[in-house]
Amino acid sequence: MLSKVSSALRGIGHRLIDRVWRFGSGARFFVYTLIYSGESFRRLHLTIREIYFTGVMSLIIILVSAFFVGMVLALQGYNTLQKYGSSDAIGVLVALSLVRELGPVVTALLFAGRAGTAITAEIGLMKATEQLSAMEMMAVSPIARVVAPRFWAGVISMPLLAAMFSMVGVLGGYLVAVPLIGVDNGAFWSQMQANVDWRVDVVNGVIKSFVFGVACTMIALFEGFDAPPTAEGVSRATTRTVVNSSLAVLGLDFIMTSFMIGA
Amino acid sequence: MSDNIVEIDNLSFGYKGRLLHKGINMSFARGKVIAIMGGSGSGKTTLLRLIGGQLKPTHGKVLVDGEVVHKQNRHGLYLLRRKMGMLFQFGALFTDLSVYENVAFPIREHTDLPESIVRDLVMMKLNAVGLRGARNLMPTELSGGMARRVALARAIALDPAIIMYDEPFTGLDPISMSVTCNLIRSLNDALGATSILVTHDVKEAFSIADYVYIVANGVVETEGTPDDLRKSELPFVHQFVHGEVDGPVPFHYAAPDYKKDMLRGHDAE
Numbered sequence: 001m002l003s004k005v006s007s008a009l010r011g012i013g014h015r016l017i018d019r020v021w022r023f024g025s026g027a028r029f030f031v032y033t034l035i036y037s038g039e040s041f042r043r044l045h046l047t048i049r050e051i052y053f054t055g056v057m058s059l060i061i062i063l064v065s066a067f068f069v070g071m072v073l074a075l076q077g078y079n080t081l082q083k084y085g086s087s088d089a090i091g092v093l094v095a096l097s098l099v100r101e102l103g104p105v106v107t108a109l110l111f112a113g114r115a116g117t118a119i120t121a122e123i124g125l126m127k128a129t130e131q132l133s134a135m136e137m138m139a140v141s142p143i144a145r146v147v148a149p150r151f152w153a154g155v156i157s158m159p160l161l162a163a164m165f166s167m168v169g170v171l172g173g174y175l176v177a178v179p180l181i182g183v184d185n186g187a188f189w190s191q192m193q194a195n196v197d198w199r200v201d202v203v204n205g206v207i208k209s210f211v212f213g214v215a216c217t218m219i220a221l222f223e224g225f226d227a228p229p230t231a232e233g234v235s236r237a238t239t240r241t242v243v244n245s246s247l248a249v250l251g252l253d254f255i256m257t258s259f260m261i262g263a
Numbered sequence: 264m265s266d267n268i269v270e271i272d273n274l275s276f277g278y279k280g281r282l283l284h285k286g287i288n289m290s291f292a293r294g295k296v297i298a299i300m301g302g303s304g305s306g307k308t309t310l311l312r313l314i315g316g317q318l319k320p321t322h323g324k325v326l327v328d329g330e331v332v333h334k335q336n337r338h339g340l341y342l343l344r345r346k347m348g349m350l351f352q353f354g355a356l357f358t359d360l361s362v363y364e365n366v367a368f369p370i371r372e373h374t375d376l377p378e379s380i381v382r383d384l385v386m387m388k389l390n391a392v393g394l395r396g397a398r399n400l401m402p403t404e405l406s407g408g409m410a411r412r413v414a415l416a417r418a419i420a421l422d423p424a425i426i427m428y429d430e431p432f433t434g435l436d437p438i439s440m441s442v443t444c445n446l447i448r449s450l451n452d453a454l455g456a457t458s459i460l461v462t463h464d465v466k467e468a469f470s471i472a473d474y475v476y477i478v479a480n481g482v483v484e485t486e487g488t489p490d491d492l493r494k495s496e497l498p499f500v501h502q503f504v505h506g507e508v509d510g511p512v513p514f515h516y517a518a519p520d521y522k523k524d525m526l527r528g529h530d531a532e
């Protein structure tokens with residue numbers, strides 16, 4: 001009995017130490033990425049290429065999702081608001097939900113699934129096929145050549161994608177609220193204009209999606225770089241990217257929101 | 264400047280505590296082709312990684328051009344690596360770049376040459392391996408042997424002083440085999456380089472190498488010129504050179520007694 005308890009405790013301890021260790025090597029990897037970023041900025045075409053692969057290629061899924069999220073928001077919002085006779089505020093509701101929360105968060109979750117997994121799988125396979133080793137042996141740092149451009153591409157793409165998400169979401173909400181339900185067109189836009197604050201809402205939303213960009217891209221890159229160089233290792237790493245990115249996004253969102261609302 | 268471009272001095276190394284190399288001494292003279300032979304899993308690839316500074320020795324040291332490899336900082340290590348070209352066991356071509364761009368990669372990374380000169384260099388290297396016509400293919404469109412030759416062109420793109428070949432002959436047909444064999448020798452002499460050839464193919468290695476090291480059980484079992492080794496009466500060398508099954512070299516990875524292992528049944532693990 002006692003031995004079972006102690007071995008269970010030891011198991012928990014091992015796993016904990018393992019987590020802490022991985023977190024530490026992740027942090028070190030992050031610092032290296034920042035250090036080598038200078039080298040990668042000199043080869044800007046690499047970053048631009050990655051913006052195309054991570055950002056532009058994620059556009060369709062993100063814009064389509066945004067459109068539907070906006071439409072659903074308007075439907076649900078109207079349903080509740082009209083009970084209190086304030087259905088004119090529908091524009092504010094849609095815009096604030098998108099700009100403050102859904103834009104950054106849903107974009108980050110979709111980004112993790114669409115671009116993050118691709119990054120992890122690509123880097124993991126490059127490692128498994130010794131491409132990263134070969135680069136090292138050619139005196140080219142894989143962090144400068146492979147990791148840093150992808151990192152900056154993700155960090156730049158995320159806020160832009162989130163902004164487009166909010167924009168298309170508002171458009172979707174508008175189409176449902178004004179032409180379909182018949183809310184007054186002028187009220188929809190003027191209420192929105194009056195109640196969405198540049199500093200408190202828009203800038204905070206951008207800050208959030210910037211932080212999510214750093215977190216999601218870094219997790220995807222680290223999981224790929226750290227993956228055991230086998231087919232199984234890469235597939236597990238890809239799964240971990242989605243799980244860890246999603247948890248990180250939701251956790252960070254809660255923390256940032258509590259600071260932003262408190263302030 | 265010493266006569267030996269690479270010196271391996273009492274080198275020990277092990278993964279996870281199990282020592283793979285137990286005090287290896289080798290020295291590679293400039294301009295020579297040196298073959299390192301040994302059974303599968305005897306740590307030949309690992310040895311090349313130690314020379315390239317991708318692993319740190321447990322004891323001892325590797326000197327490349329007079330510098331201790333594992334004492335270098337990153338900058339020093341990269342300077343040393345620019346003198347080396349390595350052909351990986353499976354090619355390790357960049358799958359997102361074409362054959363042309365793969366060979367151009369080290370040139371673009373380390374020089375600011377204009378595109379016309381990059382092109383000339385790439386064409387020369389591809390011509391040397393007989394694949395000038397394949398320049399627009401992607402690595403996935405190549406056979407294993409072709410991929411290895413492209414990787415060779417990439418490894419020699421910047422005319423390295425040391426060229427390391429990890430099993431360049433595996434999976435080649437007899438014709439490509441002798442072509443590659445001649446290529447290694449002629450590249451070595453044309454570039455004035457030193458070549459380190461890791462292989463199990465006794466016949467090919469003996470036909471082009473100037474000097475041969477045979478490693479087993481973590482140490483250099485024997486060394487000498489191919490002629491010396493052919494004549495050698497040592498049972499180990501005889502077994503290796505003539506490919507006999509019975510002899511001092513074990514075929515098995517260190518394991519408990521077979522009969523005991525089987526009798527222990529399923530409860531053992």
Ligand SMILES: Nc1ncnc2c1ncn2[C@@H]1O[C@H](COP(=O)(O)OP(=O)(O)OP(=O)(O)O)[C@@H](O)[C@H]1O
Pocket residue numbers: 278279283301302303304305306307308309310
């Ligand atoms: N990354 C690693 N981690 C742990 N052990 C390893 C690792 N790489 C290799 N080994 C072990 O080290 C030993 C030597 O491997 P190495 O690849 O150097 O052999 P080799 O001589 O090149 O064999 P082959 O001729 O089959 O290519 C093997 O027994 C292998 O199990």
Ligand SMILES: [Mg+2]
Pocket residue numbers: 307308309352429430
């Ligand atoms: Mg090997």
